[in-house]
Amino acid sequence: MPIRLSTLFLRTLREDPADAEVASHKLLVRAGYIRRAAPGIYTWLPLGLAVKAKVEQIVREEMNRAGAQEVFFPALLPREPYEATGRWTEYGDNLFRLQDRKKADYLLAPTHEEMFTLLVKDLYSSYKDLPLSLYQIQNKYRDEARPRAGLLRGREFVMKDAYSFDVTDEGLVASYHAQRDAYERIFRRLGVEYVIVKADAGAMGGSASEEFLSPSPIGEDTFVRSPGGYAANVEAVKTVVPDAVPFDKTPAAVVHDSPNTPTIATLVDLANEKVARADRAWTAADTLKNVVLALTSPEGKRSLVVVGLPGDREVDAKRAEVAFAPNDVEPATEEDFAKNPALVKGYIGPVKDGLAVLGEKGSSGIRYLLDPRVVDGTAWITGANIHEKHVFDLVKGRDFEADGVADIAEVRAGDPAPDGSGPLELARGIEIGHVFQLGRKYAEALDLKVLDENGKLVTVTMGSYGIGVTRLVAVLAEANRDDKGLIWPQSVSPADVYVVAAGKDDSVYQTAEKLVADIEAAGLSVIYDDRQKVSPGVKFGDAELVGVPRIVIVGKGLEQGEVDLWDRRTGERRSVPLESAVAQLR
């Protein structure tokens, strides 16, 4: 049966909703696909549900083809499994927690690693049962601090989450690639542009991890890519280490007075004024900035670390977070400085009077790490650890050393790609999928073990694979639209064909009715605008807003025995004989 606009639960809006910012959000609301129920929580109307079901079906088919089996967990879960893995607390405020009448703790699941792990543990106990891949398509709940852009970042959203279970590391890699391949097929079928970027595994633990990002200016994730095809999250970019340089011609380090130079900019100005060189001017890149960070371990122990990096670069908070995980990272506070008088704020450097200050062998004992660009032989202007004094030509490998490397400086456009494939450019993307080799973290925490062929208990290794289904609907809407409305790819359109009956004669509606039936008999689904009292302009406007890519207009062409085929994407309209219309649509 066709979807009839005369009875469809739909009210299109002429104006953009005031609370919507991005185009996909405005259009999905205006065209009657979704309604906001609460911040970051949306109701799906019939048209929206149809699109969501199309996306889900494609995901389902490719998951099944990849050998994964569908299950369905509750969204409402008890606390205990999440307590066992530490995530009841680790998830923090983002977790929706609630209590039943007996005051027992529950949560609305933000993700289901624990439950899948326990389910497999519940039923399986032999290596013969593995490998195994399971998945579900289900609502997830995260109490986001700031939901935004409609479906893009909601507090309730639909996710396909899959998990693989293997005995061996090689098995895990195979399962991982089966999912990764399925993802590529899914996004190709959906017509979604994507790039695969190397990602950091973050709080999920485990090792190998890749993100599928859909490039978009409204994306929340910044990634880098090179002309040679390298792509990665900024967190995952490894800085290219320059070769060591000779320093036999570099003059000995000299301390200069540098009053009122607490910042890099003021220091560079002073250097050019008082310590001018013949060959070129000093720049921020000649200075070594020593940033003091406070690390807090999971046990709550606080310690300081100093990181030296070229003065023209800032610390990237996300890269720092990754580099120092599982510790929390924050800038050192006044209190930290007060407790460590060896650190002369604004004038921090690795040596004072030729003796090491920073580093575990230094007088302060504070750990000292360097940006990878600070290689042996490079000379720097840096703090002298004396108020209002800096040292010039301090050479790494000659005058100072460090305890190690900290690759936490910001990545900039033009930086070389780690694999030598050219200069990096920065781009924005929306995360639409994520594949992880989790390893044994969850299996260990929840004691998922099977007997191997020798009758020995071995811990299972797992992978976790997510696709944001409702987010994909928003991504598709964002990428497929014009100023008139949505333009769905055929693969997810709420119907295959949209038939507009334009006219007032009953004969127009009778003919359209027959045509709709014929189209459906040919196996295509139809949305049929059968509203008799609505003017053609309104019908055309709604057709464009709703965005079914193929539209058939039944109206005044009937006098010549013709109907119009209207391509929503190109705007092209052409008249064809009524009898051949169905054949042309197929």
Added chain:
RNA sequence: CGGGAUGUGGCGCAAUUUGGUAGCGCACCUGUUUUGGGUACAGGGGGUUGGAGGUUCAAAUCCUCUCAUCCCGACCA
């Protein structure tokens, strides 16, 4: 959590500066009209102006508090 903005019928807005008892467009209902680009006309229903307290003869408007939403940032598989 920090910064900014906004809360007025279902939706989008005006009236707030200068207090006088709420108005416009869309949507909705009735009738006539129109039917290939959001027809036209007439009539109609619907709002205790986010909430609480205060000032005043009188509060959407002024004051205090509070709640909510949106945007930027922080945060975030």
